[in-house]
Amino acid sequence: MAAQISLPHTQCRREPDTQLGDLGQFRVGFYDCLIARADALFELTEAVLCEQGPVHTLVELCLAAQHRRGHGALYDGLNAGRVDIGRLRWQLAGLRLPRDRQGRIVLGVDVSNWLRPDAATSRERLFCHTYGRGKGQAQMIPGWPYSFVAALETGPSSWTQMLDVARLRPGEDETTVTATQVRDVVRRLVEAGQWTSGDTDILVVFDAGYDVTRLAFLLVDLPVQLIGRLRSDRVLRLPKPPRAPRTNGRPRKHGGEFALTDEASWPAPDVQTTDETTRYGTATVKAWDGLHPRLTRRGGWADHEGELPVIEGTLIRLSVDHLPGDRNPKPVWLWASALDLSAEQVDRAWRAFLRRFDIEHTFRMLKQTLGWTTPKIRNPDAADRWTWLILAAYTQLSLARDLTDHIRRPWEPRRPAGKLPTPAQVRRGYRTSTGNYPCRPVHQNPADPAQDDPRDTKTANALDVTTSANTPTQRHDGTIKRLTTSSGVAYSPYSVESPCKLRISIPLELVRLYHERWEVEIAFLALRHTILQGNVLRSGDE
Known part of the structure; x- marks a missing residue:
C-alpha cells in the first residue's frame, strides 16, 4: 500500500555547502533518531508538512497521501514510539x-x-x-x-x-x-x-x-x-x-x-x-x-x-x-x-x-498552522514526542525555504525579489515543488515481505512486486499506484502469466477488496457529513 511521498523515494546523497544537501542530510539524520515506530513517526511528520491548510485534527493526518498507515498506527506511534532527543539536538x-x-x-x-x-x-x-x-x-x-x-x-x-x-x-x-x-x-x-x-x-x-x-x-x-x-x-x-580616605567602618x-x-x-x-x-x-x-x-x-x-x-x-x-x-x-x-x-x-x-x-x-506558525497544540494528548511523554516532530517539520521548512515554489494566492501581493517567503508559503509549496529534493530515508524493512520468506524464494524472485510511479492505478485519496514485476510488466492477480495464481493472487485480491470496503465507508461518512452539515440522521427525520 505504498503511496507517493513528498520527496522521491531514492537513496540520498550529501551535497556539500548547499541547502539541498542540508535538507537531505537532516532528513536522514532525523529518521535515524526515531528508535521505535520510526516509519509511523516519520510519515506523520511528512503529513504535517504536506497537509493542505492548517492542521485542525490529528486523526485527519492519516488521510494524507504521505501517511501510508491507518489512524491506529498514528496514535500508536505517538504513544509507544521513541525519539532519541539527544541525538536530534x-x-x-x-x-x-x-x-x-x-x-x-x-x-x-x-x-x-x-x-x-x-x-x-x-x-x-x-x-x-x-x-x-x-x-x-x-x-x-x-x-x-x-x-x-x-x-x-x-x-x-x-x-x-x-x-x-x-x-x-x-x-x-x-x-x-x-x-x-x-x-x-x-x-x-x-x-x-x-x-x-x-x-x-x-x-x-x-x-x-x-x-x-x-x-x-x-x-x-x-x-x-x-x-x-x-x-x-x-x-x-x-x-x-x-572610599574616602580615613573612613571607618565596613566598605x-x-x-x-x-x-x-x-x-x-x-x-x-x-x-x-x-x-x-x-x-x-x-x-x-x-x-x-x-x-x-x-x-x-x-x-x-x-x-x-x-x-x-x-x-x-x-x-x-x-x-x-x-x-x-x-x-x-x-x-x-x-x-x-x-x-x-x-x-x-x-x-x-x-x-x-x-x-x-x-x-x-x-510560535504562531507552530500552533495555528502546524497544529502543535491541536491534539488532545493526555500523556505528557506523548506531548513531548509530538513537540519534537513539529520542531523537525519546522526545521525542514526552514532548510527548504529557497527550494520551494512560491504558490501565491490571488489576494496575496507578489513577493519582491530578494525577500524570503514566509513559513506558511514554504509549506504550501513543499509538496508540489518540482525541484530535485533530497529523498526520504530508505525503508528499513523489505518492500515485499515475500522477498524474505524462506518458504518460497522461487516465487518471490519471480514476482518481485515493487511500486512504480510510471504504471498507475487509482486509490481513494487520489494518489497513483500500480504493481509491476521485476521485468517492468504490469502485474495483475488474475493474469494467466502470473505464477502461483491460486497461492498469491487470491490473497492479494482479498486484501484489496478489504481496503476498498473501508474506502467506501469513509466516502459515505464524508458525504453524510457534507449533506447534513454535521447533524446526526435519526429515524424520525425526513
Whole structure:
C-alpha cells in the first residue's frame, strides 16, 4: 500500500555547502533518531508538512497521501514510539546558523504554553500565565509550558532556527532549568564548531519574566552575553562610590538607588544615542554602566552559600516616538551582562532584543498552522514526542525555504525579489515543488515481505512486486499506484502469466477488496457529513 511521498523515494546523497544537501542530510539524520515506530513517526511528520491548510485534527493526518498507515498506527506511534532527543539536538546544532552582520550568533529564549484546562487526569500540568484580550486580563490556566531556544535571523524576518525545547515540570526552578538548557545548547554549538575561541561572544536575549541577573551569574563561565527586559517598577543600585580616605567602618557594596519610575534618581547617562527607524520614528537610547540589583536571601538566592554576589551590568533605556497601533508607547528597560559598552555596542544590543519578537511568529506558525497544540494528548511523554516532530517539520521548512515554489494566492501581493517567503508559503509549496529534493530515508524493512520468506524464494524472485510511479492505478485519496514485476510488466492477480495464481493472487485480491470496503465507508461518512452539515440522521427525520 505504498503511496507517493513528498520527496522521491531514492537513496540520498550529501551535497556539500548547499541547502539541498542540508535538507537531505537532516532528513536522514532525523529518521535515524526515531528508535521505535520510526516509519509511523516519520510519515506523520511528512503529513504535517504536506497537509493542505492548517492542521485542525490529528486523526485527519492519516488521510494524507504521505501517511501510508491507518489512524491506529498514528496514535500508536505517538504513544509507544521513541525519539532519541539527544541525538536530534545534535542534528539541530550541526546545521548552518543565521548570524548578525558582525558574524555573531544571537539566541532567543522564551516559553510557550500548551494549554490543557480540561485534561484533569493529565499529569505534570502547571498553571500557565496567559494574556487576555484586554489590558490586565491575564489568567492562569493549567497546561504544559515549554521553553524554546532558537537562533534569530537578522533584519525583518518571520524565520527562526529552533535548537532546543524542554518542558518545565512541577517543582523545578524556571531560572535553573533555563540556565541548564542554555548551557547545553552553547556546549553543543561549541563542540559542533559553530563558535571557536576568538569569536565574539554569543548573544542570548530574554524577555520580561526571566531573572536575567541570576542567569548571568549561573552562566558566567560561558562565552555568552545576556540581554533581558526588566519590569518598569524595578529599583537597581548604582556602583559603589570611591572610599574616602580615613573612613571607618565596613566598605560599601552598593551605591545609591536607581528607580526606573523616578527620573530624579537617574544620574547622567554614560552613553546616549539617537537613531531614525522606519517603523518607530526616532529611537532615543540612554545607557548607565555598573548598575546591579541588591540581592536578598529569598527565592533563588535562599540556599546560596557564602556572601551574596554583586552582579553588575549595563542598564539601557529605549524610547521611541510611536509603535504600530500605539501613539504613546512606554519606554523599554533592558539589562545587559556586559560592562563598558560603547555607543555602537549599545545600539547592537537593543536591536538584537527587537529581533527576539521573531520567535513569536514561530510560535504562531507552530500552533495555528502546524497544529502543535491541536491534539488532545493526555500523556505528557506523548506531548513531548509530538513537540519534537513539529520542531523537525519546522526545521525542514526552514532548510527548504529557497527550494520551494512560491504558490501565491490571488489576494496575496507578489513577493519582491530578494525577500524570503514566509513559513506558511514554504509549506504550501513543499509538496508540489518540482525541484530535485533530497529523498526520504530508505525503508528499513523489505518492500515485499515475500522477498524474505524462506518458504518460497522461487516465487518471490519471480514476482518481485515493487511500486512504480510510471504504471498507475487509482486509490481513494487520489494518489497513483500500480504493481509491476521485476521485468517492468504490469502485474495483475488474475493474469494467466502470473505464477502461483491460486497461492498469491487470491490473497492479494482479498486484501484489496478489504481496503476498498473501508474506502467506501469513509466516502459515505464524508458525504453524510457534507449533506447534513454535521447533524446526526435519526429515524424520525425526513
